[in-house]
Amino acid sequence: MKHRLSRRTVLKGLGASLALPWLEAMTPRSAAAGTVRPPVRMAFIYMPHGALMSDWTPAEVGALPEQLPAILKPLSGLKNDFSVLSGLTADKARGGSGAHARSMGAFLTAVRPRKTEGSDFRAGISVDQAVAASVGDHTRIPSLQLATSQAGTTGNCDLGYACAYMRLSWRDAITPLPTIANPRHLFEHLFTNNTGGNSARREIERRSVLDFVRDEARGLQSTLSANDRSKLDEYFSAIRDIEKRIERGARFPAPEKPNITVPDLPNNDNAHWEEQVRLLGDLLVLAFQTDSTRICTFALNNEFNDRSYPSLGFRDGHHSVSHHSGNPEKLRMYSVISAHHVAQFAYILNRLKEAREGDGSLLDNCIIGYGSAIRDGQAHDNGNLPILLAGRAGGNLHPGRHIRFQAETPVANLWLEMLHSMNAGADHFGDSTGRLSGL
Numbered sequence: 001m002k003h004r005l006s007r008r009t010v011l012k013g014l015g016a017s018l019a020l021p022w023l024e025a026m027t028p029r030s031a032a033a034g035t036v037r038p039p040v041r042m043a044f045i046y047m048p049h050g051a052l053m054s055d056w057t058p059a060e061v062g063a064l065p066e067q068l069p070a071i072l073k074p075l076s077g078l079k080n081d082f083s084v085l086s087g088l089t090a091d092k093a094r095g096g097s098g099a100h101a102r103s104m105g106a107f108l109t110a111v112r113p114r115k116t117e118g119s120d121f122r123a124g125i126s127v128d129q130a131v132a133a134s135v136g137d138h139t140r141i142p143s144l145q146l147a148t149s150q151a152g153t154t155g156n157c158d159l160g161y162a163c164a165y166m167r168l169s170w171r172d173a174i175t176p177l178p179t180i181a182n183p184r185h186l187f188e189h190l191f192t193n194n195t196g197g198n199s200a201r202r203e204i205e206r207r208s209v210l211d212f213v214r215d216e217a218r219g220l221q222s223t224l225s226a227n228d229r230s231k232l233d234e235y236f237s238a239i240r241d242i243e244k245r246i247e248r249g250a251r252f253p254a255p256e257k258p259n260i261t262v263p264d265l266p267n268n269d270n271a272h273w274e275e276q277v278r279l280l281g282d283l284l285v286l287a288f289q290t291d292s293t294r295i296c297t298f299a300l301n302n303e304f305n306d307r308s309y310p311s312l313g314f315r316d317g318h319h320s321v322s323h324h325s326g327n328p329e330k331l332r333m334y335s336v337i338s339a340h341h342v343a344q345f346a347y348i349l350n351r352l353k354e355a356r357e358g359d360g361s362l363l364d365n366c367i368i369g370y371g372s373a374i375r376d377g378q379a380h381d382n383g384n385l386p387i388l389l390a391g392r393a394g395g396n397l398h399p400g401r402h403i404r405f406q407a408e409t410p411v412a413n414l415w416l417e418m419l420h421s422m423n424a425g426a427d428h429f430g431d432s433t434g435r436l437s438g439l
Helices: 010-014 021-026 029-033 070-078 099-107 127-138 183-191 199-218 226-251 270-289 318-322 328-354 411-421
Strands: 041-046 082-089 144-147 156-158 170-172 295-299 366-371 387-390 401-410
Touching (some): 041 127, 070 082, 070 328, 070 387, 127 170, 127 295, 127 411, 144 270, 170 226, 183 270, 270 295, 270 328, 318 328, 328 366, 328 387, 366 411, 387 411, 401 411
Parallel strands (some): 041 295, 041 366, 082 401, 144 295
Antiparallel strands (some): 082 387, 366 387
16 A cells, blocks of 8 residues: 655655565665675765854864764764864865855866856766766666756856756766756656566667667758757767666666655755655665665755755745854854754764665765865855765775864865775876875
8 A cells, every 4th residue: 555755754665774575675685695795885965055164163183072063963873974074175166256156066076167157068077977987887877866956057046157057966077967856756766667568669669769869960060060069969968878778777677666655845845845855865775775876966955045944943044144244143043054954964874874784784885975065155165165974985984083184185085085985996086186095
């Protein structure tokens, strides 16, 4: 019998650690039996508008203190599962007006986004997609891109910057990836079954259509402007992505769909934001647990969005209070909203920790970055960012500490280290100067 999947019953339906028959059937046999080392999963969870750093940063380096700073208090039960990283900088996000869009666009790409409101936007491949290009073929879904607010690509989203820069994931310099905001859509994406009786015929028909479109479009190349050729290349990239999805659908059939109903939550709905985040988080855990994907980005909200959080008892929007001008009441609200975001991060970490895998937890086999490309919303500063790193990456990380790196250390050094943790090693990423050691 189907039931509505609400915030209070989600774990009963998805069962991150419950012995449900359908979940046992989808758990990778090697991980369940402990015969081989479970794969490492990687996620990036983004919070906008920075944080009140006095309520974020532990006073001392070394082991995390018994009493965490105010914003990090929701993580008190997880002190051995995450570290606070200080001193990291998003230098490519610097540069005058449009700081919010530029910061979000530069965060995982570590390149400076081109200032434009049109279709000639340009950034760079994001670290999650660099990993997906290397190991994405190991799973049915190469990567997931989640958000609570969906943005288009063109148009002015922040003082001359296109809306494309409100997306964290970029397949290449000109292809920002769309996000999933509706938990029901994500559920269908995870459990779409491509193994029906007519699947072979449908695959042949799809291939025929793709071949036709490719042949027709190829003849247009010589008649197009440079900008239009760029957009056509983007179109061909989308076609190639569809082809790869068809091939993966044959190699990795979708797992059996659980007999549950996920709510159809609207995009950018303040009243249901927490429920939306936690449902998306539960489904992210399920995607990792069933090895449907090993890579995910998740924007808790977009930069420059002035979302309010009625459950906190005040109506002021996040962007508004981040421009605090030192006002004590705005500083208080700024800190409370940041802690509210961290509480959602803690929820996801707890779900990962409750999911058993091998001799430990699913969280043990994850490497998860959390933070913002802006330090303080008032100054729009991109140095000494609020960054957390959770999980153990299969035993390669040693969490539970406050680690302070030399000032102006590129956050891309962390991304480069995470690339290596996913066996997608590279010598360089973005503006990195080397791997980030000591984690």
